[in-house]
Amino acid sequence: MTGGKSAGLIAGVSRLALITACLGLPYGARANEVVARQAKEPTAGQQSRSIDMSVPLVWNGRVLGDVLVQVEPDGTAAIESQSLTTQLSRLLNDAGVLRLREAIAGDPFVTSSELATAGFDINFDMSRLALVVQAIEATYRPIEPLRGRQESAEPELPTIEPANFSAYLNTSANLIYRDTGGLGPPEIFLSGAARYRNVVLEYDGGLAEGLNGRYRPYRRAVRAVYDQPESYRRWSAGDLRLTNTGRLQTPFIGGVALEKSRRVFDPFAPVVNLGGRQILLTSPSTVEVIVNGASYQTLDLQPGTYSLEDLPIQAGSNDVELVVRDATGREQVTRFDYFFEPIELEAGEDEYTFAAGVLATELDLQPRYSDDPVAIAHYRKALSDTLILGGGFQASQDVQVVSAETRFVPQVIPGSFDLQAAVSSGGGTGFAVRGGYRLIAGFGPEAIRFSASFDYNSDNFRTVSDLTDFRLESLSLNAIFSKSLSPRTSILGGANYLSRSGARDQSTVFADISHSTRHNLRFTAGVEYGTGSTFGRNFGVRASVSYFFGGRHRADASYQSRRKLARATLSRSLTNDVGSLGYSINAQSSDGSTSLDGVVDYISNRFEARASLATSGPNLGGVTDNRTARLQLGTSFAIADGVFGIGRPIQDSFLLARPHQTLRGTDVITGRSLTGGRYEAASGPLGAAVVSRLSSYNTQDVRYDIDSLEAGYDIGTGVARVDPPYRSGYEFVVGNDRFVSAVGFLQSGEEPAALMVGRITSVDDEGFEAQPFFTNSVGRFGVIGLAPGRTYVVRLNDTGQEFTIEVPMEVTGLLRLGTVRVPAKSD
Numbered sequence: 001m002t003g004g005k006s007a008g009l010i011a012g013v014s015r016l017a018l019i020t021a022c023l024g025l026p027y028g029a030r031a032n033e034v035v036a037r038q039a040k041e042p043t044a045g046q047q048s049r050s051i052d053m054s055v056p057l058v059w060n061g062r063v064l065g066d067v068l069v070q071v072e073p074d075g076t077a078a079i080e081s082q083s084l085t086t087q088l089s090r091l092l093n094d095a096g097v098l099r100l101r102e103a104i105a106g107d108p109f110v111t112s113s114e115l116a117t118a119g120f121d122i123n124f125d126m127s128r129l130a131l132v133v134q135a136i137e138a139t140y141r142p143i144e145p146l147r148g149r150q151e152s153a154e155p156e157l158p159t160i161e162p163a164n165f166s167a168y169l170n171t172s173a174n175l176i177y178r179d180t181g182g183l184g185p186p187e188i189f190l191s192g193a194a195r196y197r198n199v200v201l202e203y204d205g206g207l208a209e210g211l212n213g214r215y216r217p218y219r220r221a222v223r224a225v226y227d228q229p230e231s232y233r234r235w236s237a238g239d240l241r242l243t244n245t246g247r248l249q250t251p252f253i254g255g256v257a258l259e260k261s262r263r264v265f266d267p268f269a270p271v272v273n274l275g276g277r278q279i280l281l282t283s284p285s286t287v288e289v290i291v292n293g294a295s296y297q298t299l300d301l302q303p304g305t306y307s308l309e310d311l312p313i314q315a316g317s318n319d320v321e322l323v324v325r326d327a328t329g330r331e332q333v334t335r336f337d338y339f340f341e342p343i344e345l346e347a348g349e350d351e352y353t354f355a356a357g358v359l360a361t362e363l364d365l366q367p368r369y370s371d372d373p374v375a376i377a378h379y380r381k382a383l384s385d386t387l388i389l390g391g392g393f394q395a396s397q398d399v400q401v402v403s404a405e406t407r408f409v410p411q412v413i414p415g416s417f418d419l420q421a422a423v424s425s426g427g428g429t430g431f432a433v434r435g436g437y438r439l440i441a442g443f444g445p446e447a448i449r450f451s452a453s454f455d456y457n458s459d460n461f462r463t464v465s466d467l468t469d470f471r472l473e474s475l476s477l478n479a480i481f482s483k484s485l486s487p488r489t490s491i492l493g494g495a496n497y498l499s500r501s502g503a504r505d506q507s508t509v510f511a512d513i514s515h516s517t518r519h520n521l522r523f524t525a526g527v528e529y530g531t532g533s534t535f536g537r538n539f540g541v542r543a544s545v546s547y548f549f550g551g552r553h554r555a556d557a558s559y560q561s562r563r564k565l566a567r568a569t570l571s572r573s574l575t576n577d578v579g580s581l582g583y584s585i586n587a588q589s590s591d592g593s594t595s596l597d598g599v600v601d602y603i604s605n606r607f608e609a610r611a612s613l614a615t616s617g618p619n620l621g622g623v624t625d626n627r628t629a630r631l632q633l634g635t636s637f638a639i640a641d642g643v644f645g646i647g648r649p650i651q652d653s654f655l656l657a658r659p660h661q662t663l664r665g666t667d668v669i670t671g672r673s674l675t676g677g678r679y680e681a682a683s684g685p686l687g688a689a690v691v692s693r694l695s696s697y698n699t700q701d702v703r704y705d706i707d708s709l710e711a712g713y714d715i716g717t718g719v720a721r722v723d724p725p726y727r728s729g730y731e732f733v734v735g736n737d738r739f740v741s742a743v744g745f746l747q748s749g750e751e752p753a754a755l756m757v758g759r760i761t762s763v764d765d766e767g768f769e770a771q772p773f774f775t776n777s778v779g780r781f782g783v784i785g786l787a788p789g790r791t792y793v794v795r796l797n798d799t800g801q802e803f804t805i806e807v808p809m810e811v812t813g814l815l816r817l818g819t820v821r822v823p824a825k826s827d
Contacts, residue, residue: 011759040107053772055124057087059133064090067131070109077124079131088120091133096140104591138281159699159723162653163640166729167194170649174635179627185215192636192650193727200225200727202238210365218365227726229697232262239367242353245378247421248394248403248586249466252367253374255357262349265697281324288323344407345382351390352379359464372397373465386411396464399426399573401787415439422461430461430471448598453477457499473501488516494528506532512542520548535562552582564591576693577671578605578676593798594623605682606646607635607691638690640729647681647690653724656688657681660735664711668734670704682707688731696726704734710813713739713782738768740786740807743796744817745779749824752779758796760805796822 054066065087068080082103089097103118104110115122119137124130169192177183188207193200204220223238223407236257240249280285287299337521345351355376360367373396380390381674386409394401403422421433436453459473479493493511512526523546531537540562552573559566567588574582582601588594597614610632617625634649638656645656657668670689671680681689691702709715715735722730746753756775762768765787773794775781786792789809795802800821805813 001253047212053129055129055131057084057131057133059091062089071124071132076111078111079115079122079124081108081110084110084131088122088133091136091142092140093142093630096136099140124321159721159731160732162195162722162725162728163731165196166638166640166654168192168636168638168654168729169649170631170634170636172649175631177629179625189582193331195725195727195729198226198725200227201239202727205366208365212364216365220366225726227265229265229725232260232265234259234261234264240355240357242355242376245376245392246355248376248378248392248401249463250355250376251374251463252360252377253355253357254360254367254369255355255374257353257355257376259353261343262346286325345380347382347385350379350381353377353392372439376464378403378667380405396465399424399462399464399466401425401463414441422463424460426462428460430458432457432461449482450480452477454478459731472718475499490514498752505533506530508533508541522546525619528560530562538562565589574601574603575678576603576680578603578680578682589620592618594618594620603648605684606648606686607633608648609633636690636692638729640731643688643731645683645688645690646686648692650690650692651694651724652696652726653694653728653730655691655694655702655704655720655722655730655732657691657720657732657734658688659682659706660733660739662737662739663706663709663735666709668704669707670702672701672703674703674705694722694724696724697726699723702732704732706734713813714741715739738765738785738787740788740813740815742783742786742805742807742815742817744781745819746775746781746803747779747819747821749821752826753796753822754779757798758794758797760792760794762790762792765792768792 016817033702053071054068056063057065057067059572065083067087070078070080073076084623085097085100085104088100092100098441099118100120103120104115112123112213117701119140121134121136123132124136125132169190172189174187174189175183178186180657185211186207190206191202191204193202195201201222203222205218205222205711206220207215207217209215210218221239221241223236223240223560226235227233228235231541235260238254240253240255240257242257242259242369251490281301285301287301289299307566353376355374357374358369359372359374361370361372362368375395376392377394378390380388382388388404388405388407391402391404393403401422401424403420405418405420407416407418409415414758416438417436419433419435422431424430424432432455434453434455436451438451439449441448454475454477457471457473459471461471477494477497478494480492482490482492484490491511491513495504495507495509500503509529509530510526511523512527514524516522520567522545526542527539528542529539540560542558542562544556544558549555552575553571554573555568557566557568565588569584569586571584572582574580580601580603586595586597588596593616595614597612598608599612602609612630612632613627614629615624615627617623636650636654637648637656638645638647640654640656643656643658645658647654655670657670659666659668668683668689669679669681671678683690684687694700694702700722702722703718704715704720705718706715713735720730720732724730746756748756753775754777756773756779758773759770760773760783761770766785768785768790771783771785773781773783773796776815783792783794783805784808786805788807788811790807791803792807794805799822803820803822805815805817
């Protein structure tokens, strides 16, 4: 399987560089020879002419895209304005884009000297055959992280577009056998979504036995969703259970909702930073970053404004030192003392949820709605990098609740605080309060972590999500402390307390020490003291050991004397590749109960399966008294713009990959990685390969290959880049009509036509885009992307001569042209 792998190596390279790679030439040497030859060795009677070519625009070693340049015989180059503006604007702020347009002044071409006058140092590099951005005036650059943007932020590969219409249905069958009841009726779980353009309809339901013993179909939820990712907003209608509502638990409602949350649409974006701190570099500089006394990284940076958001700041007290040395050797030291504790929102950012509808008063398998209207709202905003304020309300006919919350990092006091409080009316006035504190001090082996929380509910406190009026006054307190004594040893201690009206108070205090004797063996030992629970007021010891075998195997054993609990596990973890097999074998013994259970998981190309067997009894001799066996099978049926596939259950978004008709008789394999024969999905008799684990609003790469490929067939880069909208599907075709590669030798008369440059067009292939043509030092050339049954014309720039390439209909990949002759150049 070489097609996808070899093609993947040239992803993001310009078309000209791609053809150069086909010839096996040193890229830089080729460009230098071509331009020098045409500039210095025009033959008598031959009119020298300029060369038009598409070359990559390079910034800090990264290819941004192709720009058209016009190279004159003397080696000077003019840059085409439109393509330059398109690619260079990615590096500029609004002021920079405006200045670039002023420098171009509407001219179709612009020179390097004109750009330099405007603050853009851009030169054509003949040795690399590339347009290189040497420097940009600092005030024209957008603010960027000190360590540079991640590759995914400015991808070299363009993302493909999702299907206009896509849909999937997950089906999961669950069979259970119990000694006490025999084989129960099969449970069928159905879930899925259909998306048309920007509107999604979701479904969750199935066929199962309810609380009343009736076996019937049910609907857990059906809702429509419309997203506005650019403003982080989501509109929804139908059966709703909202999450971003702070202290107030959200009920099931039938209605409509509007939610705004950046974390839904950009879950991996960095949140907090050093208070928005930035540095401005006016000349090329070397920046040494020192964090907490240790040299972290040395960076060579171009002029511009850089934020400190991506420094490796640790939660707790930090000492950040930047040593800046500019091009003249001058040195400047900037120091920040900062206590850092992450909060979820950026300064000035807000989140909100608004919903209205009717309440569900009974759930069972599906919600049953009353005629009681309900309104829900929640709002919070980060007033700074260290303070969030917010609140909300819920109102129904019988219950009304108001809440307030805050999260702050006071700086003058180490640590982070959060507090949530609510007051309810209906059946009496009630209140609830929840708070927490977190501290991380120090770093490395000496880091100390401490957290504490409390949660109190009065007996009259209600929310509109309560399905009954039964409530108890309750109070819980929790605290935990940990410290690393060395890279291999750490200690952990904690305490918890629970008080509930009508029941005995419960409390536990514990302390553990963990130590790794080797990289794959870890011991933990500790003591605990508890009161009030079913285990009584007493002391106990506890211990555990974990051993990691080679591969994905591990063994664990633990014992707690106070609970008289012993447990042992042997397991093999599962991967996401087809054919992966995982298992877990568990044995447990406690006071009056002994159990054994085993689970086997298997991943197939078209389904996932799990089989489990559990048995238990009062002691080891009666461990087989109660037995339960379970078999689960899950699969999905998916469609995207008419392409169908059966695969494993789909989590969010998906991609259907199929071979082009010119690859009939072959199959596509796909996955995040195709090394070592691994893959996650394959096409075949049951339709396209189903890539089932794409996360929405997150740029991802899906690699693809063909199981057998004709020599010379071009399947593309071997990588499909996607940025999926919510519950979206992709149709992806591997291969196309223009799959032929042609190779040959060009001769001028009886001599090799060495280092010739030209252009390839077609007379009958309507969709063919003109591409550059050139030969190497012995006249060898290569052309890719040709279609069977079509004719192509190659025109040489320096002589004006032409020859044709006729591709036979029966060719399957590589077309060997042999020697192609054009008349010798006249003297």
